[in-house]
Amino acid sequence: MTETMIAIVGGSGLYEIDGLEDARWQMVETPWGAPSDQILTGVLQGVRMAFLPRHGRGHVHSPTTVPYRANIDALKRLGVTDVFSVSACGSFREEMAPGDFVIVDQFIDRTFAREKSFFGTGCVAHVSVAHPTCARLGTAAKTAAESEGITVHDGGTYLAMEGPQFSSLAESKLYREVWGCDVIGMTNMPEAKLAREAELCYASVAMITDYDSWHPDHGEVDVNEIIRTLLGNADKAKGMVARLPGLLGAERAPCPHGCDRALDYAILTAPDRRDPEVVAKLDAVAGRVLASAG
Template identity: 75%
Template sequence: MGRIGVIGGSGVYDIDGLEEAAWHPVDTPWGAPSDEVLTGRFGETELAFLPRHGRGHVHSPTEVPYRANIDALKRLGCTEVVSVSACGSFREEMAPGHFVIVSDFIDRTFARAKSFFGTGCVAHVSVAHPVCARLGDRLEAAAREAGVTCHRGGTYLAMEGPQFSSVAESRMYRDHWGADVIGMTNMPEAKLAREAELCYASVAMVTDYDSWHPDHDTVQISDIIATLKANSQNARALIGRLAASGAASGPCPHGCDRALDHAILTAPDRRDPAVLARLDAVAGRVL
Protein backbone atom coordinates (compact mmCIF):
# COMPACT_ATOMS: atom_id res chain seq x y z
CA MET A 1 0.00 0.00 0.00
CA GLY A 2 1.45 3.35 -1.02
CA ARG A 3 1.48 6.76 0.58
CA ILE A 4 -1.10 9.45 -0.25
CA GLY A 5 0.39 12.72 -1.41
CA VAL A 6 -1.49 16.00 -0.99
CA ILE A 7 -0.57 19.24 -2.74
CA GLY A 8 -2.41 22.22 -1.33
CA GLY A 9 -2.30 25.56 0.42
CA SER A 10 -1.63 26.69 3.93
CA GLY A 11 -4.35 25.72 6.36
CA VAL A 12 -4.96 22.38 4.66
CA TYR A 13 -2.06 20.43 6.14
CA ASP A 14 -2.98 21.09 9.79
CA ILE A 15 -5.05 17.90 9.92
CA ASP A 16 -6.42 16.78 13.27
CA GLY A 17 -5.16 13.32 14.10
CA LEU A 18 -1.99 13.46 11.98
CA GLU A 19 0.59 11.50 13.97
CA GLU A 20 4.39 11.55 13.80
CA ALA A 21 4.22 14.75 11.77
CA ALA A 22 7.58 16.14 10.66
CA TRP A 23 8.89 18.39 7.91
CA HIS A 24 11.59 16.97 5.62
CA PRO A 25 13.72 18.53 2.88
CA VAL A 26 13.71 16.53 -0.36
CA ASP A 27 16.37 16.82 -3.05
CA THR A 28 15.30 16.27 -6.65
CA PRO A 29 17.12 16.45 -10.01
CA TRP A 30 14.68 19.21 -10.93
CA GLY A 31 15.69 21.50 -8.10
CA ALA A 32 14.05 22.14 -4.77
CA PRO A 33 10.30 21.59 -4.42
CA SER A 34 8.06 24.43 -3.25
CA ASP A 35 8.90 23.68 0.39
CA GLU A 36 9.85 20.87 2.70
CA VAL A 37 7.38 17.99 2.74
CA LEU A 38 5.28 17.27 5.81
CA THR A 39 5.00 13.53 6.40
CA GLY A 40 2.88 11.79 8.98
CA ARG A 41 0.47 9.00 9.64
CA PHE A 42 -3.30 9.06 9.90
CA GLY A 43 -4.18 5.76 11.50
CA GLU A 44 -2.51 3.19 9.26
CA THR A 45 -2.30 5.53 6.27
CA GLU A 46 0.92 7.34 5.43
CA LEU A 47 0.48 10.94 4.20
CA ALA A 48 2.84 13.42 2.57
CA PHE A 49 1.78 17.05 2.28
CA LEU A 50 3.48 19.65 0.08
CA PRO A 51 2.48 23.34 0.21
CA ARG A 52 2.21 24.22 -3.49
CA HIS A 53 3.17 27.87 -3.04
CA GLY A 54 5.45 27.25 -0.07
CA ARG A 55 4.67 28.21 3.50
CA GLY A 56 3.89 31.91 3.51
CA HIS A 57 2.86 31.77 -0.18
CA VAL A 58 6.21 32.62 -1.78
CA HIS A 59 5.77 31.09 -5.26
CA SER A 60 3.47 32.57 -7.91
CA PRO A 61 1.46 30.07 -10.01
CA THR A 62 3.89 30.42 -12.91
CA GLU A 63 6.95 29.95 -10.69
CA VAL A 64 5.80 26.89 -8.73
CA PRO A 65 8.45 24.18 -9.31
CA TYR A 66 5.93 21.64 -10.61
CA ARG A 67 8.46 19.04 -11.77
CA ALA A 68 10.34 19.09 -8.48
CA ASN A 69 7.07 18.81 -6.54
CA ILE A 70 5.85 15.72 -8.39
CA ASP A 71 9.31 14.11 -8.33
CA ALA A 72 9.56 14.70 -4.56
CA LEU A 73 6.23 13.00 -3.86
CA LYS A 74 7.08 10.04 -6.12
CA ARG A 75 10.50 9.81 -4.45
CA LEU A 76 8.78 9.61 -1.04
CA GLY A 77 6.73 6.61 -2.13
CA CYS A 78 3.44 8.30 -2.97
CA THR A 79 1.22 6.38 -5.36
CA GLU A 80 -1.70 8.81 -5.31
CA VAL A 81 -1.71 12.61 -5.41
CA VAL A 82 -4.65 14.78 -4.35
CA SER A 83 -4.58 18.39 -5.48
CA VAL A 84 -6.48 20.87 -3.31
CA SER A 85 -6.70 24.35 -4.81
CA ALA A 86 -8.83 27.48 -5.02
CA CYS A 87 -10.81 28.19 -8.17
CA GLY A 88 -13.32 30.54 -9.72
CA SER A 89 -16.67 29.20 -10.92
CA PHE A 90 -18.41 29.61 -14.28
CA ARG A 91 -21.59 27.91 -13.04
CA GLU A 92 -24.23 29.43 -10.78
CA GLU A 93 -24.77 26.10 -9.03
CA MET A 94 -21.05 25.76 -8.23
CA ALA A 95 -21.16 28.49 -5.62
CA PRO A 96 -18.42 29.91 -3.40
CA GLY A 97 -17.76 27.46 -0.59
CA HIS A 98 -18.61 24.43 -2.75
CA PHE A 99 -16.05 21.83 -3.82
CA VAL A 100 -15.71 20.42 -7.34
CA ILE A 101 -14.03 17.09 -8.04
CA VAL A 102 -12.54 17.89 -11.43
CA SER A 103 -12.96 15.49 -14.34
CA ASP A 104 -11.06 17.25 -17.15
CA PHE A 105 -8.77 20.17 -17.97
CA ILE A 106 -8.19 22.83 -20.58
CA ASP A 107 -4.57 23.93 -20.41
CA ARG A 108 -4.04 27.61 -21.23
CA THR A 109 -0.67 27.93 -19.47
CA PHE A 110 2.31 28.85 -21.64
CA ALA A 111 5.27 29.79 -19.44
CA ARG A 112 5.91 26.51 -17.60
CA ALA A 113 7.95 23.37 -18.19
CA LYS A 114 5.33 20.69 -18.85
CA SER A 115 7.26 17.43 -19.13
CA PHE A 116 9.99 15.43 -17.48
CA PHE A 117 10.99 14.17 -20.92
CA GLY A 118 12.68 15.87 -23.85
CA THR A 119 15.85 15.77 -25.93
CA GLY A 120 17.74 12.62 -24.98
CA CYS A 121 14.63 10.70 -23.94
CA VAL A 122 11.34 11.48 -25.67
CA ALA A 123 8.02 10.19 -24.35
CA HIS A 124 4.34 10.80 -25.06
CA VAL A 125 1.73 9.84 -22.46
CA SER A 126 -2.02 9.98 -22.87
CA VAL A 127 -3.93 12.57 -20.87
CA ALA A 128 -7.25 11.87 -22.56
CA HIS A 129 -8.58 11.16 -19.07
CA PRO A 130 -6.22 13.24 -16.90
CA VAL A 131 -7.69 12.37 -13.50
CA CYS A 132 -7.96 8.97 -11.86
CA ALA A 133 -11.60 7.91 -11.57
CA ARG A 134 -10.84 5.50 -8.71
CA LEU A 135 -9.28 8.29 -6.66
CA GLY A 136 -12.14 10.61 -7.67
CA ASP A 137 -14.66 8.07 -6.35
CA ARG A 138 -12.88 7.94 -3.01
CA LEU A 139 -12.69 11.73 -2.80
CA GLU A 140 -16.40 12.02 -3.52
CA ALA A 141 -17.20 9.52 -0.77
CA ALA A 142 -14.89 11.36 1.65
CA ALA A 143 -16.55 14.70 0.82
CA ARG A 144 -20.03 13.28 1.43
CA GLU A 145 -18.94 11.79 4.75
CA ALA A 146 -17.40 15.12 5.76
CA GLY A 147 -20.64 16.94 4.95
CA VAL A 148 -19.02 19.05 2.23
CA THR A 149 -21.17 20.36 -0.64
CA CYS A 150 -19.46 18.64 -3.53
CA HIS A 151 -20.01 18.52 -7.30
CA ARG A 152 -18.66 15.43 -9.05
CA GLY A 153 -17.26 16.31 -12.45
CA GLY A 154 -16.31 19.58 -14.07
CA THR A 155 -13.78 20.97 -16.53
CA TYR A 156 -11.03 23.07 -14.98
CA LEU A 157 -9.48 25.75 -17.19
CA ALA A 158 -5.88 26.38 -16.16
CA MET A 159 -4.83 29.95 -16.94
CA GLU A 160 -1.33 31.35 -16.68
CA GLY A 161 -2.04 34.21 -14.28
CA PRO A 162 -1.12 35.79 -11.98
CA GLN A 163 -3.77 38.29 -13.06
CA PHE A 164 -7.42 37.24 -12.99
CA SER A 165 -9.55 37.01 -16.15
CA SER A 166 -10.99 39.90 -18.11
CA VAL A 167 -14.77 39.87 -18.52
CA ALA A 168 -14.38 38.91 -22.20
CA GLU A 169 -12.10 35.98 -21.34
CA SER A 170 -14.38 34.81 -18.56
CA ARG A 171 -17.41 34.82 -20.83
CA MET A 172 -15.50 33.01 -23.59
CA TYR A 173 -14.33 30.25 -21.26
CA ARG A 174 -17.85 29.82 -19.87
CA ASP A 175 -20.10 30.27 -22.91
CA HIS A 176 -17.98 28.98 -25.78
CA TRP A 177 -15.41 26.62 -24.29
CA GLY A 178 -17.65 24.90 -21.76
CA ALA A 179 -15.32 25.24 -18.78
CA ASP A 180 -16.85 24.94 -15.32
CA VAL A 181 -14.12 26.29 -13.05
CA ILE A 182 -10.90 28.26 -13.51
CA GLY A 183 -7.61 28.21 -11.65
CA MET A 184 -3.89 28.76 -12.11
CA THR A 185 -2.15 25.69 -10.67
CA ASN A 186 -3.46 22.30 -11.83
CA MET A 187 -1.45 22.41 -15.05
CA PRO A 188 1.13 21.13 -15.71
CA GLU A 189 0.74 19.36 -12.37
CA ALA A 190 -1.76 16.81 -13.71
CA LYS A 191 0.34 16.09 -16.82
CA LEU A 192 3.48 15.57 -14.77
CA ALA A 193 1.65 13.26 -12.36
CA ARG A 194 0.61 11.12 -15.34
CA GLU A 195 4.20 10.98 -16.61
CA ALA A 196 5.28 9.92 -13.12
CA GLU A 197 2.63 7.14 -13.16
CA LEU A 198 0.78 8.58 -10.17
CA CYS A 199 -2.98 8.47 -9.70
CA TYR A 200 -4.04 12.14 -9.62
CA ALA A 201 -7.29 13.87 -8.72
CA SER A 202 -8.17 17.49 -8.11
CA VAL A 203 -10.49 19.04 -5.54
CA ALA A 204 -11.24 22.59 -6.65
CA MET A 205 -12.55 24.83 -3.87
CA VAL A 206 -14.78 27.57 -5.29
CA THR A 207 -13.98 31.03 -3.94
CA ASP A 208 -15.69 33.33 -6.46
CA TYR A 209 -17.57 33.59 -9.77
CA ASP A 210 -14.58 34.84 -11.78
CA SER A 211 -15.77 37.91 -13.74
CA TRP A 212 -18.63 36.65 -15.94
CA HIS A 213 -21.36 36.97 -13.32
CA PRO A 214 -23.35 40.23 -13.64
CA ASP A 215 -23.68 40.48 -9.85
CA HIS A 216 -20.08 39.45 -9.10
CA ASP A 217 -18.10 40.81 -12.03
CA THR A 218 -14.94 41.77 -10.14
CA VAL A 219 -12.73 39.25 -8.34
CA GLN A 220 -11.54 40.69 -5.03
CA ILE A 221 -8.59 38.96 -3.36
CA SER A 222 -9.99 39.87 0.08
CA ASP A 223 -13.18 37.90 -0.68
CA ILE A 224 -11.14 34.96 -1.96
CA ILE A 225 -9.04 34.82 1.18
CA ALA A 226 -12.11 34.95 3.42
CA THR A 227 -13.70 32.05 1.53
CA LEU A 228 -10.43 30.12 1.52
CA LYS A 229 -10.25 30.31 5.30
CA ALA A 230 -13.77 28.96 5.55
CA ASN A 231 -12.95 26.20 3.04
CA SER A 232 -9.77 25.08 4.79
CA GLN A 233 -11.67 23.35 7.60
CA ASN A 234 -13.74 21.40 5.07
CA ALA A 235 -10.59 20.53 3.11
CA ARG A 236 -8.93 19.16 6.23
CA ALA A 237 -12.03 17.11 7.02
CA LEU A 238 -12.10 15.71 3.49
CA ILE A 239 -8.42 14.70 3.57
CA GLY A 240 -8.93 13.14 7.00
CA ARG A 241 -11.85 11.06 5.72
CA LEU A 242 -9.85 10.00 2.67
CA ALA A 243 -6.92 8.95 4.83
CA ALA A 244 -9.23 7.04 7.16
CA SER A 245 -10.29 4.92 4.18
CA GLY A 246 -6.66 4.04 3.49
CA ALA A 247 -4.54 4.35 0.36
CA ALA A 248 -5.67 2.35 -2.65
CA SER A 249 -4.06 -1.04 -3.11
CA GLY A 250 -3.41 -3.08 -6.21
CA PRO A 251 -2.95 -1.91 -9.79
CA CYS A 252 -4.93 1.13 -10.87
CA PRO A 253 -7.89 -0.10 -12.95
CA HIS A 254 -7.48 2.93 -15.20
CA GLY A 255 -3.79 2.36 -15.89
CA CYS A 256 -2.40 5.48 -14.20
CA ASP A 257 0.43 3.40 -12.73
CA ARG A 258 1.32 2.01 -16.17
CA ALA A 259 1.20 5.22 -18.21
CA LEU A 260 4.78 4.77 -19.48
CA ASP A 261 4.37 1.20 -20.72
CA HIS A 262 4.47 2.26 -24.38
CA ALA A 263 5.27 5.97 -24.07
CA ILE A 264 9.05 6.18 -24.52
CA LEU A 265 10.06 6.47 -28.18
CA THR A 266 13.81 7.12 -28.00
CA ALA A 267 15.81 4.00 -28.87
CA PRO A 268 17.69 2.59 -25.87
CA ASP A 269 21.09 3.17 -27.48
CA ARG A 270 20.25 6.84 -28.18
CA ARG A 271 19.06 7.77 -24.70
CA ASP A 272 21.13 10.40 -22.92
CA PRO A 273 22.54 8.99 -19.64
CA ALA A 274 22.29 12.41 -17.98
CA VAL A 275 18.58 12.61 -18.84
CA LEU A 276 18.00 9.06 -17.62
CA ALA A 277 19.65 9.93 -14.30
CA ARG A 278 17.12 12.74 -13.78
CA LEU A 279 14.30 10.30 -14.49
CA ASP A 280 15.29 7.77 -11.83
CA ALA A 281 12.25 8.37 -9.62
CA VAL A 282 9.51 9.27 -12.10
CA ALA A 283 10.36 6.68 -14.78
CA GLY A 284 12.62 4.18 -13.05
CA ARG A 285 10.07 1.40 -13.50
CA VAL A 286 10.49 1.38 -17.28
CA LEU A 287 14.07 2.61 -17.54
Protein backbone atom coordinates in the same frame (compact mmCIF):
# COMPACT_ATOMS: atom_id res chain seq x y z
CA MET B 1 -0.37 -5.23 -3.44
CA THR B 2 1.74 -2.17 -2.58
CA GLU B 3 1.72 0.14 0.41
CA THR B 4 -0.49 3.18 0.04
CA MET B 5 1.04 6.59 0.56
CA ILE B 6 -1.31 9.52 0.07
CA ALA B 7 -0.03 12.97 -0.81
CA ILE B 8 -2.03 16.14 -0.37
CA VAL B 9 -0.79 19.03 -2.49
CA GLY B 10 -2.35 21.99 -0.73
CA GLY B 11 -3.14 25.21 -2.52
CA SER B 12 -4.18 28.59 -1.22
CA GLY B 13 -5.69 28.24 2.25
CA LEU B 14 -4.59 24.68 3.05
CA TYR B 15 -1.19 24.47 4.70
CA GLU B 16 -1.22 21.38 6.89
CA ILE B 17 -2.83 18.04 7.75
CA ASP B 18 -4.32 17.68 11.21
CA GLY B 19 -3.75 14.60 13.36
CA LEU B 20 -0.57 13.21 11.77
CA GLU B 21 1.41 10.79 13.93
CA ASP B 22 5.23 10.85 13.76
CA ALA B 23 4.93 14.09 11.81
CA ARG B 24 8.08 15.72 10.53
CA TRP B 25 9.04 18.20 7.85
CA GLN B 26 11.80 17.05 5.51
CA MET B 27 13.52 18.45 2.46
CA VAL B 28 13.72 16.15 -0.55
CA GLU B 29 16.43 16.79 -3.13
CA THR B 30 15.52 16.29 -6.77
CA PRO B 31 17.32 16.63 -10.12
CA TRP B 32 14.78 19.32 -10.99
CA GLY B 33 15.69 21.65 -8.14
CA ALA B 34 14.08 22.21 -4.77
CA PRO B 35 10.36 21.56 -4.20
CA SER B 36 8.08 24.40 -3.10
CA ASP B 37 8.90 23.68 0.54
CA GLN B 38 9.82 20.87 2.87
CA ILE B 39 7.31 18.03 2.81
CA LEU B 40 5.38 17.04 5.93
CA THR B 41 5.22 13.27 6.36
CA GLY B 42 3.54 11.08 8.94
CA VAL B 43 0.86 8.47 9.50
CA LEU B 44 -2.89 9.03 9.65
CA GLN B 45 -5.17 6.17 10.65
CA GLY B 46 -2.48 3.66 9.77
CA VAL B 47 -1.82 5.09 6.31
CA ARG B 48 1.34 6.94 5.34
CA MET B 49 0.71 10.54 4.36
CA ALA B 50 2.64 13.43 2.84
CA PHE B 51 1.68 17.07 2.65
CA LEU B 52 3.27 19.55 0.25
CA PRO B 53 2.27 23.23 0.37
CA ARG B 54 2.21 24.05 -3.34
CA HIS B 55 3.02 27.73 -2.89
CA GLY B 56 5.32 27.14 0.09
CA ARG B 57 4.49 28.06 3.66
CA GLY B 58 3.77 31.77 3.72
CA HIS B 59 2.71 31.62 0.02
CA VAL B 60 6.06 32.51 -1.56
CA HIS B 61 5.55 31.00 -5.04
CA SER B 62 3.28 32.46 -7.68
CA PRO B 63 1.37 29.98 -9.88
CA THR B 64 4.01 30.40 -12.59
CA THR B 65 7.04 29.91 -10.33
CA VAL B 66 5.80 26.83 -8.48
CA PRO B 67 8.49 24.17 -9.15
CA TYR B 68 6.01 21.61 -10.47
CA ARG B 69 8.58 19.07 -11.70
CA ALA B 70 10.51 19.12 -8.45
CA ASN B 71 7.27 18.75 -6.47
CA ILE B 72 6.07 15.67 -8.33
CA ASP B 73 9.54 14.10 -8.41
CA ALA B 74 9.93 14.63 -4.66
CA LEU B 75 6.60 12.95 -3.94
CA LYS B 76 7.52 9.98 -6.11
CA ARG B 77 10.89 9.66 -4.32
CA LEU B 78 9.11 9.51 -0.98
CA GLY B 79 7.02 6.55 -2.14
CA VAL B 80 3.76 8.39 -2.77
CA THR B 81 1.18 6.38 -4.73
CA ASP B 82 -1.86 8.66 -4.72
CA VAL B 83 -1.98 12.45 -5.06
CA PHE B 84 -4.90 14.67 -4.14
CA SER B 85 -4.60 18.22 -5.40
CA VAL B 86 -6.62 20.67 -3.32
CA SER B 87 -6.78 24.16 -4.78
CA ALA B 88 -8.86 27.33 -4.95
CA CYS B 89 -10.79 28.15 -8.09
CA GLY B 90 -13.41 30.41 -9.62
CA SER B 91 -16.73 29.11 -10.92
CA PHE B 92 -18.39 29.54 -14.32
CA ARG B 93 -21.64 27.90 -13.19
CA GLU B 94 -24.41 29.42 -11.09
CA GLU B 95 -25.04 26.08 -9.40
CA MET B 96 -21.35 25.71 -8.50
CA ALA B 97 -21.33 28.29 -5.74
CA PRO B 98 -18.58 29.68 -3.53
CA GLY B 99 -17.94 27.18 -0.76
CA ASP B 100 -18.75 24.18 -2.97
CA PHE B 101 -16.15 21.62 -4.06
CA VAL B 102 -15.77 20.24 -7.60
CA ILE B 103 -14.15 16.89 -8.41
CA VAL B 104 -12.39 17.92 -11.61
CA ASP B 105 -12.12 15.33 -14.36
CA GLN B 106 -10.99 17.38 -17.38
CA PHE B 107 -8.61 20.27 -18.08
CA ILE B 108 -7.99 22.88 -20.72
CA ASP B 109 -4.41 24.03 -20.36
CA ARG B 110 -3.84 27.70 -21.19
CA THR B 111 -0.56 28.05 -19.30
CA PHE B 112 2.47 29.02 -21.37
CA ALA B 113 5.43 29.88 -19.11
CA ARG B 114 6.03 26.53 -17.38
CA GLU B 115 8.01 23.37 -17.99
CA LYS B 116 5.38 20.74 -18.72
CA SER B 117 7.28 17.47 -19.04
CA PHE B 118 10.06 15.46 -17.44
CA PHE B 119 10.97 14.16 -20.88
CA GLY B 120 12.61 15.82 -23.88
CA THR B 121 15.70 15.71 -26.05
CA GLY B 122 17.67 12.60 -25.14
CA CYS B 123 14.66 10.67 -23.87
CA VAL B 124 11.34 11.36 -25.58
CA ALA B 125 8.03 10.11 -24.20
CA HIS B 126 4.35 10.72 -24.86
CA VAL B 127 1.72 9.81 -22.26
CA SER B 128 -2.03 9.96 -22.68
CA VAL B 129 -3.94 12.56 -20.68
CA ALA B 130 -7.26 11.89 -22.38
CA HIS B 131 -8.55 11.19 -18.89
CA PRO B 132 -6.12 13.25 -16.78
CA THR B 133 -7.45 12.35 -13.35
CA CYS B 134 -7.90 9.02 -11.59
CA ALA B 135 -11.58 8.10 -11.26
CA ARG B 136 -10.82 5.89 -8.26
CA LEU B 137 -9.35 8.81 -6.32
CA GLY B 138 -12.08 11.14 -7.54
CA THR B 139 -14.72 8.82 -6.09
CA ALA B 140 -12.85 8.69 -2.78
CA ALA B 141 -12.63 12.50 -2.65
CA LYS B 142 -16.33 12.87 -3.43
CA THR B 143 -17.31 10.36 -0.75
CA ALA B 144 -15.04 12.02 1.81
CA ALA B 145 -16.38 15.49 1.02
CA GLU B 146 -20.01 14.40 1.17
CA SER B 147 -19.35 12.73 4.53
CA GLU B 148 -18.24 16.13 5.82
CA GLY B 149 -21.49 17.74 4.64
CA ILE B 150 -19.78 19.59 1.79
CA THR B 151 -21.73 20.36 -1.37
CA VAL B 152 -19.64 18.57 -3.99
CA HIS B 153 -20.06 18.40 -7.76
CA ASP B 154 -18.94 15.20 -9.44
CA GLY B 155 -17.07 16.15 -12.60
CA GLY B 156 -16.07 19.42 -14.17
CA THR B 157 -13.70 20.98 -16.67
CA TYR B 158 -10.95 23.16 -15.18
CA LEU B 159 -9.49 25.99 -17.28
CA ALA B 160 -5.86 26.41 -16.24
CA MET B 161 -4.72 29.99 -16.85
CA GLU B 162 -1.22 31.38 -16.46
CA GLY B 163 -2.03 34.22 -14.07
CA PRO B 164 -1.17 35.77 -11.74
CA GLN B 165 -3.85 38.25 -12.80
CA PHE B 166 -7.47 37.12 -12.80
CA SER B 167 -9.29 36.88 -16.13
CA SER B 168 -10.87 39.75 -18.00
CA LEU B 169 -14.64 39.83 -18.50
CA ALA B 170 -14.20 38.85 -22.17
CA GLU B 171 -11.99 35.89 -21.23
CA SER B 172 -14.40 34.79 -18.53
CA LYS B 173 -17.30 34.80 -20.99
CA LEU B 174 -15.23 32.92 -23.59
CA TYR B 175 -14.27 30.17 -21.17
CA ARG B 176 -17.84 29.84 -19.85
CA GLU B 177 -20.05 30.36 -22.88
CA VAL B 178 -17.93 29.16 -25.80
CA TRP B 179 -15.53 26.61 -24.34
CA GLY B 180 -17.96 25.19 -21.77
CA CYS B 181 -15.57 25.23 -18.82
CA ASP B 182 -16.88 24.84 -15.28
CA VAL B 183 -14.12 26.26 -13.08
CA ILE B 184 -10.92 28.27 -13.50
CA GLY B 185 -7.64 28.13 -11.63
CA MET B 186 -3.90 28.66 -12.05
CA THR B 187 -2.12 25.64 -10.61
CA ASN B 188 -3.41 22.23 -11.75
CA MET B 189 -1.40 22.40 -14.96
CA PRO B 190 1.20 21.12 -15.57
CA GLU B 191 0.84 19.36 -12.23
CA ALA B 192 -1.68 16.81 -13.52
CA LYS B 193 0.38 16.08 -16.64
CA LEU B 194 3.55 15.57 -14.61
CA ALA B 195 1.76 13.26 -12.18
CA ARG B 196 0.69 11.11 -15.11
CA GLU B 197 4.28 11.00 -16.43
CA ALA B 198 5.41 9.94 -12.96
CA GLU B 199 2.77 7.17 -12.94
CA LEU B 200 1.01 8.65 -9.92
CA CYS B 201 -2.75 8.47 -9.49
CA TYR B 202 -4.00 12.08 -9.35
CA ALA B 203 -7.27 13.69 -8.30
CA SER B 204 -8.16 17.36 -8.34
CA VAL B 205 -10.49 18.86 -5.74
CA ALA B 206 -11.33 22.44 -6.70
CA MET B 207 -12.62 24.60 -3.86
CA ILE B 208 -14.76 27.40 -5.25
CA THR B 209 -14.09 30.88 -3.88
CA ASP B 210 -15.85 33.16 -6.40
CA TYR B 211 -17.71 33.46 -9.71
CA ASP B 212 -14.73 34.79 -11.65
CA SER B 213 -15.84 37.95 -13.52
CA TRP B 214 -18.72 36.71 -15.71
CA HIS B 215 -21.51 36.84 -13.12
CA PRO B 216 -23.73 39.92 -13.56
CA ASP B 217 -24.56 40.11 -9.84
CA HIS B 218 -21.06 39.60 -8.48
CA GLY B 219 -18.83 41.74 -10.70
CA GLU B 220 -15.08 41.40 -10.71
CA VAL B 221 -13.16 39.07 -8.42
CA ASP B 222 -12.86 40.50 -4.90
CA VAL B 223 -9.69 39.31 -3.19
CA ASN B 224 -11.01 40.07 0.30
CA GLU B 225 -14.07 37.92 -0.35
CA ILE B 226 -11.88 35.17 -1.77
CA ILE B 227 -9.79 35.10 1.40
CA ARG B 228 -12.88 34.83 3.59
CA THR B 229 -14.18 31.93 1.53
CA LEU B 230 -10.73 30.33 1.45
CA LEU B 231 -10.61 30.10 5.23
CA GLY B 232 -13.95 28.32 5.33
CA ASN B 233 -12.96 25.99 2.51
CA ALA B 234 -9.69 25.12 4.26
CA ASP B 235 -11.56 23.87 7.31
CA LYS B 236 -13.81 21.75 5.09
CA ALA B 237 -10.80 20.39 3.23
CA LYS B 238 -9.12 19.27 6.44
CA GLY B 239 -12.21 17.25 7.31
CA MET B 240 -12.27 15.71 3.85
CA VAL B 241 -8.57 14.80 4.00
CA ALA B 242 -9.03 13.10 7.38
CA ARG B 243 -11.46 10.64 5.79
CA LEU B 244 -9.26 9.62 2.86
CA PRO B 245 -7.06 7.03 4.65
CA GLY B 246 -10.12 5.07 5.75
CA LEU B 247 -11.46 5.04 2.21
CA LEU B 248 -8.22 4.04 0.46
CA GLY B 249 -6.70 1.69 3.06
CA ALA B 250 -3.08 0.91 3.84
CA GLU B 251 -2.57 -1.39 0.84
CA ARG B 252 -3.53 -0.90 -2.77
CA ALA B 253 -3.89 -3.05 -5.86
CA PRO B 254 -2.73 -1.82 -9.28
CA CYS B 255 -4.76 1.15 -10.44
CA PRO B 256 -7.79 -0.13 -12.41
CA HIS B 257 -7.39 2.82 -14.80
CA GLY B 258 -3.70 2.23 -15.49
CA CYS B 259 -2.35 5.46 -14.00
CA ASP B 260 0.53 3.54 -12.41
CA ARG B 261 1.46 2.01 -15.79
CA ALA B 262 1.26 5.14 -17.93
CA LEU B 263 4.83 4.75 -19.19
CA ASP B 264 4.51 1.15 -20.37
CA TYR B 265 4.57 2.17 -24.04
CA ALA B 266 5.29 5.89 -23.76
CA ILE B 267 9.08 6.14 -24.18
CA LEU B 268 10.03 6.30 -27.86
CA THR B 269 13.78 6.90 -27.77
CA ALA B 270 15.69 3.69 -28.39
CA PRO B 271 17.66 2.48 -25.35
CA ASP B 272 21.02 2.90 -27.11
CA ARG B 273 20.15 6.47 -28.11
CA ARG B 274 19.09 7.74 -24.71
CA ASP B 275 21.17 10.48 -23.11
CA PRO B 276 22.64 9.02 -19.88
CA GLU B 277 22.38 12.38 -18.11
CA VAL B 278 18.70 12.69 -18.96
CA VAL B 279 18.06 9.08 -17.94
CA ALA B 280 19.78 9.71 -14.61
CA LYS B 281 17.41 12.60 -13.89
CA LEU B 282 14.46 10.30 -14.56
CA ASP B 283 15.45 7.71 -11.95
CA ALA B 284 12.47 8.33 -9.68
CA VAL B 285 9.88 9.32 -12.27
CA ALA B 286 10.55 6.62 -14.85
CA GLY B 287 12.92 4.20 -13.15
CA ARG B 288 10.44 1.34 -13.40
CA VAL B 289 10.43 1.28 -17.20
CA LEU B 290 13.96 2.55 -17.81
CA ALA B 291 15.45 -0.17 -15.61
CA SER B 292 13.48 -2.89 -17.38
CA ALA B 293 14.78 -1.62 -20.73
CA GLY B 294 18.34 -2.24 -19.60
